[in-house]
Amino acid sequence: MYKSLLLGLASLALSCAGCSATQTVTSPDQDPLQYVDPFIGTGGHGHTFPGALVPFGMVQLSPDNPSQGWDWTSGYHYSDDTLIGFSHTHLSGTGVGDMLDVLFMPFRGDYLARERDEKGRIFTRYGHDRESASPGYYQLYLPQEQVNAELTATTRTGLHRYRYEGPQAARLLVDLGYAQNYDKAVVTFLRVEDNRTLSGYRLSTGWAKFQPVYFVARFDKPFTHQLYQEGKAVKxxxxxxxxxxxxLDFADATQIEARVGLSYVGIEGARANLMAEAQNLSFDEARELAAGAWRQQLNKFAVRDPDQRNKTKFYTALYHSFVAPQIFHDTDGGFFGADGSVHANPDYGRYSLFSLWDTFRALHPLLTLSDPQRVDDMVKSLLGFYDETSLLPTWDLMSNETDVMIGYHAVPVLVDAYLKGLTSADPEHLFAAVKASAMQDGFGLDLYRQYGYIPSELEVEAVSKTLEYAFDDWAIAQLASALDKPDEFAYFSRRAQSYRTLFDASTGFMRGRDKEGSWVSPFNPTYVEHRNTDYTEANAWQYSFFVPQDVQGLIGLFGSEQNFVAKLDELFTTSSEMQGDVSPDISGLIGQYAHGNEPVHHVAYLYAFTDDRHKMEQRIAEIRDSMYLAQPDGLAGNDDLGQMSAWYVFSALGFYPMNPVGGDYVLGIPQFEQAMLNLPAGKPFTVRRTGQGQVESVWLNGKRLNQPVIRHQQILDGGELHFQLAPLTN
Amino acid sequence: MYKSLLLGLASLALSCAGCSATQTVTSPDQDPLQYVDPFIGTGGHGHTFPGALVPFGMVQLSPDNPSQGWDWTSGYHYSDDTLIGFSHTHLSGTGVGDMLDVLFMPFRGDYLARERDEKGRIFTRYGHDRESASPGYYQLYLPQEQVNAELTATTRTGLHRYRYEGPQAARLLVDLGYAQNYDKAVVTFLRVEDNRTLSGYRLSTGWAKFQPVYFVARFDKPFTHQLYQEGKAVKxxxxxxxxxxxxLDFADATQIEARVGLSYVGIEGARANLMAEAQNLSFDEARELAAGAWRQQLNKFAVRDPDQRNKTKFYTALYHSFVAPQIFHDTDGGFFGADGSVHANPDYGRYSLFSLWDTFRALHPLLTLSDPQRVDDMVKSLLGFYDETSLLPTWDLMSNETDVMIGYHAVPVLVDAYLKGLTSADPEHLFAAVKASAMQDGFGLDLYRQYGYIPSELEVEAVSKTLEYAFDDWAIAQLASALDKPDEFAYFSRRAQSYRTLFDASTGFMRGRDKEGSWVSPFNPTYVEHRNTDYTEANAWQYSFFVPQDVQGLIGLFGSEQNFVAKLDELFTTSSEMQGDVSPDISGLIGQYAHGNEPVHHVAYLYAFTDDRHKMEQRIAEIRDSMYLAQPDGLAGNDDLGQMSAWYVFSALGFYPMNPVGGDYVLGIPQFEQAMLNLPAGKPFTVRRTGQGQVESVWLNGKRLNQPVIRHQQILDGGELHFQLAPLTN
Incomplete structure (x- = not known):
């Protein structure tokens, strides 16, 4: 597939005229927004949503379908044609659904007489032919209701515009009990403050166990109302x-606009958020502001490609990379903490929604480039979580620890931020936090410390945990080194070598051992069983290369670079057949390589450290081309709050944080003949590709690079990274 | 029974030496604490609890039995011998249980190996022979555990002292999932901060739908610990x-003390409460402070009686009158509001736990005498609830509206406070709040406004609602008058006469009508059916006298005072037999009079407005003597957060707020030869009784009273109220 890719690219020979890295005015055809397709990932297993939000916004105002299963975790799936309303919060790309707070549903007719779904809710049919979306904006026409619905958002408010056609009274259902997946409402509160203002809260429990959400909604037209309690009308x-x-009944109004302030702190917080962000904002103004926020965010990267689909893939991946972590604090700084308590302004901006097992790999490194000013807040948010619970989060959902997935991957995020100089947090505070994770007893850590690995009969996912703990320990060692803590550096450096204990040279796999040290048998490297084997959402093939902290050590385990490369080749070329119970997480297969899930995301880049780097180039291009498509089912697996997308962003730019800690990016192969980075803390930086086929040499500011790596600081220092491929022949 | 009472009292002829109203030093035999028996009401249907608290305290630290039904709503019933632990919050005397937050259970042996009750909890047996309680203190020896447990409290902290005897390790279970009655835990959080500190929260939903409670516990000895999640040990x-x-395992410790800060705001709030109130407090110091707080509170009333049982009944009734409303705000003023949101210090002290259908009758008037400085905070708490929800509360439980019972009886509480000059709240704010209740559409109010009464076929409890709404409307009219709002005065005064619409002269009862105005038939004044007839927890007998706002008008409906008195006589002398389904609420029967529930509490005092006031005296004495006994099952019905007890307090003092608004107290007959009131805002006031038998005359400061009433201000002005009974003959 590599060859055809290059043929496809061969016609690209854009001049660089007009592509000055310092440009700030965007001409229409250069507007990145036109290249974002929010529907990408809403089909297949992508689990994204198409609705309206601003970068990292607290509000994600998006359409909801009644769930038909796992692929509806974002509230919406492209295959569906049944709308149940528009709720204000959605998860992007996760494997477990939640949120979907404060549902608005415009409708006509008698509410009680409406047909109901099996959960007792009204619904309406729609088609994609009258649906559209762009960053910060979503539109859907509801033919059965004769309503055109438009949505936009600020950071903490959702704005609705409903145009009601035809003669029937304009009505709107606001449903606080609506929930899907594992979530359910515990108690809701609704209050008509006056005939244009509604407020309330929804306390639900689900994946996040303690989820209070508050809102204040202001309408531009007066309404009469009827409340319903457990389905029964009440006065x-x-x-x-x-x-x-x-x-809400708006009688003969033909159009209504609603502005809805959200808060996780309280109703007055929601009101203050609404006042601060949207008090006098029209829908169109808000839409323009949201577009502007996205334009500014996406314009940090400017790529050139004659094939619009490539630009669509790139800008949509960028767009999906900036959905989470989300801003979780009110405009006054107050936030709902992981101790279930409201906290006043802590002098940092609190973020939540850290899917760290996914996002430590590429998303957080991407944010250190694109949004360094947010990184300090994210670091302090993680530390705040530690202060509130004694542990850094594993998977922070609305300030709840979901304990989904493995590892203590807040650690690499914190250490990377520290080593890149992006946080003003107290280093001793940082060190105490990362050490607490490594020294806890839960999740097999006591066994890991006792045995040097986790015995398989004593703890599930023993191999994956051992490997990931070892990586996180390496990160702690780097922080110890930076903080001049030689004892801790030595201790955690030793732990970082724990991966060696599980390498079975006889099979060439990372393999489970029992507490006596014997290999677990029988052993089948293609066997999978969801969260019930030695490997986490994966098999031995997909996990055996997880040593990003010590690639040379890993290569050494194989006896020779040749053996190592052969094994990597085999990963990609072995039949994709697996034994056991294959969960849908394991998707995006090339042989046993499963790009749809995260454990392999660094794997193609391992070739960079061998003499076979061209195999890397080939695999990267293949993955870019086959696992990312400019269509609704175009993501090969869950986007996982942007990690899948962030892989694409880096891999299209031409470098990737194979080890996400410390600022080394492995050189890959650029998608684009030219990409320009206008980073907030950097000077203009251009990635240029010339020639075709294999990379022959890479030049930084005219100097040939002898290592397959570019450093974070080198990118920030600006200039040009030039990938010289084989000369064009014609 | 009246005669025997008087014979019993005939030997009382105490001199007044040493009973100066201004005394502040309490000699041992005058210490009111020795006359408080916290076990009164813990048997029968009293629903009180025996544990430790300070007046109006946020913490009620008390023992818990596994619930065996309705009589366990306080968490404890005297008939039980099974302890499940000591939790920090309890309701006193309610008909629905809730709370029971943060359970501590000292025990011995292997936790997992312990026998469990049907809900999976460990338990232990005990006997009353090694149990004791006094205001602010509770003690229980657990023979199976060889542990002596002692409890005391400050306003917002609970203090535990456990003495472990024998050789086994000293252990303590802290159980956040424990719940009884309709309550259940939604999510709990536990955190071992260090080896002497535990914190966490418990979010539960039950009678109060949104109940977060936070705590921080400090122990005086180090512990090791083991966490359990859904019953399974977790690291x-x-x-x-x-x-x-x-x-918690305290190894070979022989005694441990714990100080537990509580908060409804957050963990840091709980910590701050602990620091402010008990940081360096030993158990004994806290116990002494709690006793001191009660002594100060109870010493506002000093009564003399050679029969210790009468003093026990009186001081225990006083004690039970000062349990609620409870202080709900943290030491920094923050509180959890009725909008489900945390609010910062609003410059008033927030109270919660308003069982207004019960307590507007006598408890709140009692507090205007005993605790005028708290009344303004209570008024502002009710107004805060209105600000947060658009309506004053009906039954505020932990800032949740439970919508139990009927009426808008926050209104009389607010209006009484205003008319007595006890609030600095903005009068227009007050008026808007009380008017909002009267002008709402729910609970039959729309029908009431439309028909002048509530048609029985359109709304349940139509007669009770009509009568109570009319009373509340009268209260609004009084506020309108005070605020010079003649239109509103006229409007609400008209509504206050609505009771007339339901008087059926042919039967002499308040009786339901349909919307055409016809009387509901068949009609049986003894018929009851729990919350499913025209009467609320009552029958026509028990409700037909509820016109406290217009006794002359009520008498007039009967055609003559003679007819009215005959009907009152009949109430007390008709057979107690009832038809239908008699709920246990309807208890404490004298004929059809049911003192165990609130609707009749003013009824005996109606005789005061007739020539037959001696019948009142006889009934009051009879009720005091038969419905209040100095024993665990000594309360004739639910104490209802002190209303039953407040009836006794007033009725023993010799006057009662028959109409609880405006400051008129109807003169009854004193229990004691002498009672002294040392009220915070009043001069010393003495009630003296001489003679025996019937009251012949009543004198205020030497001047004979011609009306059967003493005014609030007359009490505050101090002096002596002298009931002159028939001369002693011997």
Whole structure:
């Protein structure tokens, strides 16, 4: 497939005129927004949503389909044609669904007489022909309701515009009890403050166990109302119920606009957020502001490609990289902490939604380039979580520890930020936090410390945990070194070598051992069983290369570079057949390589450290081309809050944080003849590709690079990274 | 029974030497604490608890039995002998249970090997022979554990002292999942901060739908620990789970003390409360402070009686009158509001736990005498609830509206406070709040406004609601008058006469009507059916006299005072037999009079407005004597957060707020030959009784009273109220 890719690229020979890295005005055809397709990933297993948000925004206002299973975790799946409403919070690309707070559903007719789905909710049909989306904006026409719905957002508010056609009264259902997946409402509260203002809260429990959400909604037209408690009409202007709903009747209004402030702190917080961000904002103004925020965010990267699909893939991947972590604090700084308590402004911006097992790999390194000013807040948010619970989060969802996935991967995020100089956090505080994770007893850590690996009969996912703990320990060692803690450096450096204990030279795999040290048998490197084997959402093939902290050590285990390369080749060329119970997480297969899940994301880049780097180039191009498509089912697996997308962003730019800690990016092969980085903390930096086929040499500011690596600081220092491929022949 | 009472009292002829109203030193035999028996009401249907608290305290640290039904709503019933632990929050005298947060259970042996009850909890047996309680203190010896447990409290902290005898390791279970009645844990959080400090939260939903409670516990000895999640042991030092438990192991410690700060705001709030109130407090010091707080509170009333049982009844009733409303704000003023949100210090002290249908009758009037400085905070707490939800509370439980019971009886509490000059709240704010209740559409209010009464076929409890709404409307009219709002005065005064619409002269009862105005038939004044007839927890007998706002008008409906008195006589002398389904709420029967529930509490005092006031005296004495006994099952019905007890307090003092708004107290007959009131805002006031038998005359400061009433201000002005009974004959 490599060859055809190059043929496809052969016609690219754009001049660089007009592509000055310092440009700030975007001409229409250079507007990155036109290249973002929010529907990418909403089909297949991508689990993204198409709705409206601003970068890292607290509000994700997006359409909801009644769930039909795992592929509906974002609330929406492209295969669906049934709308249940538009709720204000959505998860992008996760494997478990949650949120979907404060559902708005414009409709016509008698609410109680409407047909219901099996969960008792009204719905309406739609088609994609009258649906559209762009960054910060979503639109859907509802033919059965004769309503055109438009959504946009600020950081903490959602804005709705509903145009009602035809003669029937304009009605809107606000449903606080709506939930999908594992989530369910515990109690909801609705209050009609006046005939244009509604407020309330929704306390739900699900993947995140303690989830209060508050809102204040202002409408531009007066309404009359009817409250419903557990489905029954009740009189009055407020209610508290497990399932609270309200139908607003706008009579003969032909268009209504709503501005909805959200908060995780309280109703007055939601009101203050609404006042601060959207008090006098029209829908169109908000839409323009949201577009502007995205334009500014995406314009940090400018790529040239005659094939619009490549630009669509790139800018959509960028777009999906900037959905999370999300801003979790109110405009006054207050936030809902991991101790279940509201905290006043801590002098940092609190973020939540850290899917760290996924995002430590490429997303967080990407943010150190694109959003260094946010990194310090993210670091302090993680430290805040530690302060509130004694442990850094594993998977922080709305300030709840979900304990999904493995590892203590807040550590690499923190250490990378520190080593890149992006945080003002107290280094001793940082060190105490990362050390607490490594020294805890849970999750097999006590066994890991006792045996040097985790015995398989004593703890599930023993191999994956051992390998990932070893990497995190390496990160701690780097921090210890930077902080001049020689004892801790030595201790954690030793732990970082734990991966060696599980390498079975006889099979060439990382393999489980029992506490006596014997290899677990029988052993089948293609066997999978969801979260019930030695490997996490994977098999031995997919995990055996997870030693990003010590590639030379890993190569050494194989006896020779040749053996190592042969094994890598075999990963990609072995039949994709697997034994056991293959979960849908394991997708995006090239042989036993499964790009749809995260453990392999660094693997292609391992070739860079061998004499076979061209195999890397080939695999990267193949993955870019086959696992990322400019279509709704175009993501090969869960986007996982941007990690899948961040892989693409780096891999299209031509370098990747194979080891996500410390600022080394492995040189790959650029997708584009030219990409320009206008980074907030950097000077203009251009990646240029000339020639075709294999990379022959790479030059930084005219100087040939002898290592397959570019450093973070070198990117920030600006200039040009030039990939010289074989000369064009014609 | 009246006669025998008087014979019993005939030997009382105490001199007044040493009973100066200004005394502040309490000699041992005058210490009111010795006359408080916290076990009164813990048997029968009283629903009180025996544990430790300070007046109006946030913490009620008390023993818990596994619930065996309705009589266990306080967590404890005197008939039980099974202890499940000591939790920090309890309701006093309610008909629905809730709370029971943060359970501590000292035990011995292997936690997992212990026998479990049907809900999976460990338990231990005990006997009352090694149990004791006094205000602010509770003690229980657990023979199976060889542990002596002692409890005391400050306003926001609970203090435990466990003495472990014998050889086994000293262990303590802290169980956050424990719940009874309708309550259940949604999510709990436990964190071992260090080997002497534990913190966490418990979010539960039950009668109060949104109940977060936070705590920080400090121990005086180090512990090791084991966490349990949903019953399974888990490693680590923190967890979030639906059922979170931790076992603390104090090894060979023979005594441990724990100080536990509570908060409804957050963990840091709980910590701050602990620091502010108990940072360096020993158990004994805390116990002494708690006793001192009660002594100060109870010493506002000094009564003399040679029969210690009468003093026990009186001081225990006083004690039970000062349990609620409870202080709900943290030491920094922050509180959890009725909008489900944390609010910063609003410059008033927030109270919660308003069982207003019960307590507007006598408890709140009692507090205007005993605790005028708290009344303003209570008024502002009710107004805060209105600000947060658009409506004053009906039954505020932990800032949740439970919507139990009927009426808008925050209104009389607010209006009484205003008319007595006890609040600095903005009068217009007050008026808007009380008017909002009366003008709402829910609970039949729309029908009430439309028909002038509530048609029985359209709304349950139509008669009770109509009568109570009319009373509350009268209260609003009084506020309108005070604020010079003649239109509103006229409007609400008209509504206050609504009771007339339901008086059926043919039967002499308040009786339901349909919307055409016809009387509901068949009609049986003894028929009851729990919350499913025209009457609320009552029958027509028990509700037909509820016109405290217009006794002359009520008498007039009967055609003559003679008819009215005959009907009152009949109430007390008709057979107690009832038809239908008699709920246990309807208890404490004298004929059809049911003193165990609130609707009749003013009824005996209606005789005061007739020529037959001696019948009142007889009934009051009879009720005092038969419905209040100095024994665990000594309360004739639910204490209802002190209303039952407040009835006794007033009725023993010799006057009662028959109409609880405006400051008129109807003169009854004193229990004691002498009672002295040392009220915070009043001069010393003495009630003296001489003679025996019927009251012949009543004198205020030497001047004979011609009306059966004493005014609030007259009490505050001090002096002597002298009830002159028939001369002693011998």
């Amino acid at each position: 009055g202007a407020k209610l508290q119920a497990e399932q609270g709903q309200i139908v | 680590g030092a923190k967890l979030q789970a639906e059922q979170g438990q931790i076992v």
